[in-house]
Amino acid sequence: MAHTEPDRQMVQQLTSLDPIIHAPARLALMTYLYVVDSADYVFLMRLTDLTWGNLASHLNKLEEAGYVAIEKEFRNKKPYSMLRLTEAGRLAYRAYKAGLQDILASLPE
Amino acid sequence: MKETDLRTTESKVFRFSIDHGVWDIYLGCLLLAMGLSALFEDLGQGSSSAWFLGLMIPVLIFFYASRKYLIEPRLGKVRFGARRKNSLRVIAGLIGLAVLVGLGMWWASTSLLNVPTPSLLPVILWVVLSLGSFSVAAYLLGFPRLYLYGLFFVAVFTTLELIPTPALRTIPTITAGAVILLIGSLLFARFLRNYPLPVIPDTEETHGPHRA
Numbered sequence: 001m002a003h004t005e006p007d008r009q010m011v012q013q014l015t016s017l018d019p020i021i022h023a024p025a026r027l028a029l030m031t032y033l034y035v036v037d038s039a040d041y042v043f044l045m046r047l048t049d050l051t052w053g054n055l056a057s058h059l060n061k062l063e064e065a066g067y068v069a070i071e072k073e074f075r076n077k078k079p080y081s082m083l084r085l086t087e088a089g090r091l092a093y094r095a096y097k098a099g100l101q102d103i104l105a106s107l108p109e
Numbered sequence: 110m111k112e113t114d115l116r117t118t119e120s121k122v123f124r125f126s127i128d129h130g131v132w133d134i135y136l137g138c139l140l141l142a143m144g145l146s147a148l149f150e151d152l153g154q155g156s157s158s159a160w161f162l163g164l165m166i167p168v169l170i171f172f173y174a175s176r177k178y179l180i181e182p183r184l185g186k187v188r189f190g191a192r193r194k195n196s197l198r199v200i201a202g203l204i205g206l207a208v209l210v211g212l213g214m215w216w217a218s219t220s221l222l223n224v225p226t227p228s229l230l231p232v233i234l235w236v237v238l239s240l241g242s243f244s245v246a247a248y249l250l251g252f253p254r255l256y257l258y259g260l261f262f263v264a265v266f267t268t269l270e271l272i273p274t275p276a277l278r279t280i281p282t283i284t285a286g287a288v289i290l291l292i293g294s295l296l297f298a299r300f301l302r303n304y305p306l307p308v309i310p311d312t313e314e315t316h317g318p319h320r321a
Contacts, residue, residue, distance in 0.1 A: 035119035036187055042307055043185025047122065052309060082186070 013103050020065045021096045025050055026058045030085070030093050033068065038084035059083065067092055119193065120251045126187050127250070129300040131175050133293025136258060137286050138168040140265060144282030151275035175297075183304040196249045203242035207262075210238055235266045254292070261285040 021030055028048050033039065039047075045055050062068040067089030071082045085093065146160035154160075243259025246252070265282045272278040 031115075031118060032122060035115055035190075036122060037190045039187040040185045042182075042309075043126070043187045045307065046184055046304065047125065052307070082188070 010103065010106060013099065013106075017099050017103075018092055018096045020061060020067065021092060023058070025054065026062060027096075029055075029058055029062065030067065030089065030096075033083060033085045034090065034093050038071065038082040040080070040082055044083065062089070065089075065092075119189070122187070123189060123193060124251050126184065128252075128296070129180050129184070130293040130296025130298075131172060131180065133254075133289055133296060135168065135172050135293075137288070137290030137293050139165070140261070140282055140286030141290060142168065142286075144265075144279045144286055147269070148276075148279040148283065151279065179301070182306055183301075200242070200246045200249060203238075203245055207235075207238040207242045210235060232267050232271065236263050239263050239266070258289060261289065 021027055025048060029044060032044065032047050041052075041055060041059075044050075044059075045052060048055070050058070059068060063070060066086060068083055069086045071084065073080045073082060142161050142164035145164060146157040149155060149160045150157035239262040240259050243255050243262065247255035247259070262285075265285050268281040269278050272281075
């Protein structure tokens with residue numbers, strides 16, 4: 001069945017959403033990191049209820065995309081990692097949010 | 110998602126990070142220590158200041174040790190942005206001022222003047238400061254129970270000033286402290302039950318999951 005013009009526009013809008021952020025777990029991680037300065041792995045695991053392995057996998061993807069930076073610190077002479085959104089991550093999150101809002105606004109009641 | 114929704118999310122994250130009951134335990138112990146030390150002095154068991162310090166030192170040790178060894182390993186660590194830090198500075202300043210005024214009044218009524226002299230001005234000052242600081246804290250932190258604690262602190266110090274009978278005047282302080290301590294203990298027990306130590310592979314403990 002051929003798409004009408006408004007349908008095609010919506011499909012284009014949907015496919016233009018950032019697939020890195022679009023996964024629910026990564027969207028939650030990006031949202032939490034957007035509203036705080038930085039957090040460690042355990043705190044993000046508690047907030048999202050993800051398993052350690054899942055969290056690692058999603059954070060890897062976000063780090064590879066350049067959205068999350070891992071900052072090493074030393075506490076009691078042991079290396080310790082804090083995560084924060086990079087500037088690229090903040091811009092991508094805002095763009096994703098705006099795109100999603102446009103799509104939601106165009107949906108029929 | 111509007112900016113206000115993100116603020117709501119930030120507030121939820123903040124509440125999540127501090128709603129473990131240890132702050133309640135600290136506030137409850139503070140009131141209990143003040144009430145008990147005044148009572149011991151009234152009963153002729155030494156100086157209230159010495160009792161207060163003796164009771165508060167273990168409380169402070171518990172406060173810092175529990176945050177470092179019980180809460181942080183279970184909950185993790187988070188740092189908030191400039192907006193949250195500013196609101197915390199406002200709350201800390203107001204509570205610090207209220208505590209200083211309260212301690213001054215308590216000190217004067219228990220150590221310097223053996224029989225408290227009812228005086229309206231310090232009572233009014235205390236009511237305004239404690240209600241103000243606890244209300245601002247409750248609003249900015251999103252913790253409704255701080256309104257109740259503010260009322261407790263008001264009741265405690267007004268009765269400490271206005272009840273002339275030495276043995277009776279500490280009862281509201283001790284009761285309020287015990288109630289807040291009970292609330293804190295229940296919250297802390299719930300926290301420990303809900304958040305056991307996470308099982309993290311040894312090699313990843315300090316580096317994070319993918320930094321082995």
